[in-house]
Amino acid sequence: MGDHFQTIVDLDAAAADAPRLAERVLGLLVTEGVVLAERTDHVFGRHLPGPHWHKAAAPHDADREPTDGLTVHTGRTVFHGGQGEAEWVRCPRCAATTRLLDDGYGLIETAWPPYETAMGRWRETGEAGVDCPGCAVTVPLPDWTWSHDFYAFGYLGFEFWNWPEFTDDFRAMVAGALGGHRTVLVWGKL
Ligand SMILES: [Zn+2]
Structure with missing residues (x-):
């Protein structure tokens, strides 16, 4: 099994707003215990799962503890589904x-x-x-x-590596913190 990722991409965030929105979502995820505030060097500077990571996990996937962390992308990015086309x-x-x-x-x-x-x-x-x-x-x-949703073009994305499949509620929570922006989930393997 290769590494897989899920990236929640904000389709509406402007370049100038992305850093502020990134902080807001990260703050919420830390408060909820979904990820840890600090980043660790041994997984590419990602935020590791917090004690309540399961709040993000779909019921059918809830026993799959995430083994890797979150990278927040700000800046113009072509998000894509990894392997294939x-x-x-x-x-x-x-x-x-x-x-x-x-x-x-x-x-x-x-x-x-x-x-x-x-x-x-x-x-x-x-x-x-x-x-x-x-x-x-x-x-x-x-x-x-x-x-x-193989491609998404935007200025803000939350890339989770090797996490269980997300619930719609979790995605809605993130979208809510983004002020109701449209989001899309780009996922794939490397
Ligand atoms: Zn047309």
């Missing part, structure tokens, strides 16, 4: 769905380049769009929907 991407305006992988899980050469280019531009500038093949509108990169 998104199978498809969908336009939020017209719902046109573009397949990115063929049946052999190879990238479809004609479909992928506009998104790859936009990702590079977004990384550098924070602004990028892709022309939708369905409605022909240039849709901002962060607005597209990806298969199993």
Whole structure:
């Protein structure tokens, strides 16, 4: 078994707000005993699980004690699902769905380049769009929907390594501390 991660990404936080929001969520998680306030060097400077880590754990996964910690990312980040690639991407305006992988899980050469280019531009500038093949509108990169939320583009993310699957209540608690911002869960393995 490899290492797996779950990252709660704030889709609405602006770059300038991310550090303050990160502190607020971390403060809540420490107060609730979900993680420890101090960071440890031996797991890449992550916050280790606190005594009440199980508050985050889904019932079916609640006996899987987390073995690793939390990294908080602030700053412009392309969050992605680790191994593999998104199978498809969908336009939020017209719902046109573009397949990115063929049946052999190879990238479809004609479909992928506009998104790859936009990702590079977004990384550098924070602004990028892709022309939708369905409605022909240039849709901002962060607005597209990806298969199993493989990608998210934002300025704030809470990356938990080797934790049990989260409950919806835990995700709602984090979203609440973010002032009701939209969040998405990006997960995967390395
Ligand atoms: Zn469209």
